[in-house]
Amino acid sequence: MVxxxxxxxxxxxxxxxxAIRLYMKDGEYQLVREYQVLSDRVRFYSVExxxxxEVPLDLVDLKRTQSEQKQREESMRRxxxxxxxxxxxxxxxxxxxARVPVEPGVYLVAGSQLKTIQPAESKVVGNKGRSILKVMxxxxxxxxxxxxxxDGEHSHNVVDTATxxxxxxxxxxxxxxxxxAAPAKNARIIEKFxxxxxxxxxxxxxxxxxxxxxxxxxxLYKIWPMKPxxxxxxxxxxxTPATNGVINMQIWDFGVPASAGR
Numbered sequence: 001m002v003x004x005x006x007x008x009x010x011x012x013x014x015x016x017x018x019a020i021r022l023y024m025k026d027g028e029y030q031l032v033r034e035y036q037v038l039s040d041r042v043r044f045y046s047v048e049x050x051x052x053x054e055v056p057l058d059l060v061d062l063k064r065t066q067s068e069q070k071q072r073e074e075s076m077r078r079x080x081x082x083x084x085x086x087x088x089x090x091x092x093x094x095x096x097x098a099r100v101p102v103e104p105g106v107y108l109v110a111g112s113q114l115k116t117i118q119p120a121e122s123k124v125v126g127n128k129g130r131s132i133l134k135v136m137x138x139x140x141x142x143x144x145x146x147x148x149x150x151d152g153e154h155s156h157n158v159v160d161t162a163t164x165x166x167x168x169x170x171x172x173x174x175x176x177x178x179x180x181a182a183p184a185k186n187a188r189i190i191e192k193f194x195x196x197x198x199x200x201x202x203x204x205x206x207x208x209x210x211x212x213x214x215x216x217x218x219x220l221y222k223i224w225p226m227k228p229x230x231x232x233x234x235x236x237x238x239x240t241p242a243t244n245g246v247i248n249m250q251i252w253d254f255g256v257p258a259s260a261g262r
Contacts, residue, residue: 001175019047020069023061023161030055037062074128097217104171104219106252108157108164117166117236120150122190124247145194148247149187155233155244155255162228162260166236166252170219174238178225180207181233181253188233190251202247231258 021029022044030053035044042060045052099114100107108115126146164243168176191206210226223236234256239249 003098020149021065023068024055024063025060025061026061029065030108034219035065085139093216095169096222100167100217101167104169107167108159108254109166109168110160113158114167115182117254120251122237122249122251123151123187125149128254145192147184147192148190148249148251149184150181150190150251150253151187151236152190153183153186153233155188155235156251157252157254159254160257160260162230163225164229164254164256165222165224167216168223168236168238168239169222173219174240175205176208176221176236176238178211178223179235180209181235182207183233188235188253190235190237190249190253192200195248204247206237229256229260231256231260 019031019033020035022032022035022042024031030044031047032044033047037041037057038054040057041054042057042062043054045053064204101114101116105119107118108117124146125145125148166178170176178189181190184191193205193206194203196203209229211222211223212226213223215221232255234254236252236254237249239247
């Protein structure tokens with residue numbers, strides 16, 4: 001709608017800009033809609049007077065007229081191609097946003113389909129053993145060293161490429177990324193941490209993967225690793241920096257098998 005209104009408003013300007021400058025050898029020019037070179041004269045349609053007129057051929061600088069006309073035509077073709085490419089990109093972007101569910105979460109790109117990755121239930125392992133925690137529940141921890149884990153040595157979410165792509169739709173603007181999970185007995189360590197006594201300052205130690213991230217909509221991003229992932233266990237994570245002795249991290253785990261395409 002906006003493009004249509006702009007087109008209507010700009011139509012007179014475009015029409016004027018599309019007029020050809022028919023140059024004379026004395027440096028003057030006529031604005032013409034079109035012209036014809038006859039045997040000894042040039043016949044043209046005057047934009048200013050809205051009528052056909054003629055001028056002797058030997059007074060017209062055809063070389064300059066034709067050179068400028070060619071440049072303008074090439075410029076108009078480039079602008080038309082750029083506008084068409086921009087409109088195509090806008091359509092593709094809108095289609096990309098529309099294919100991602102509106103619910104916050106992580107979605108794996110699987111060919112032309114999207115696979116919903118379910119959030120994992122996390123555990124904190126510290127000086128006093130393990131505590132099972134609900135998804136999205138902040139994790140209170142005590143002073144000392146610890147680790148954030150998910151159950152099982154392998155994820156049920158297996159990708160078929162070493163460069164998997166994900167969409168992550170956030171419920172609020174928070175940090176996110178991909179981390180490498182370390183193996184543990186019957187579990188995978190998502191991150192290690194240390195909490196300082198008294199101040200409760202938490203020093204987090206996630207093994208982060210360098211990723212590309214592209215925002216495709218409001219609170220919607222597409223992410224993928226900069227380099228192919230080695231076979232192993234990983235997770236997409238969304239988190240807020242740990243404060244006051246509390247870690248708050250959402251985890252969507254996945255595995256990269258040795259057979260994954262490089």
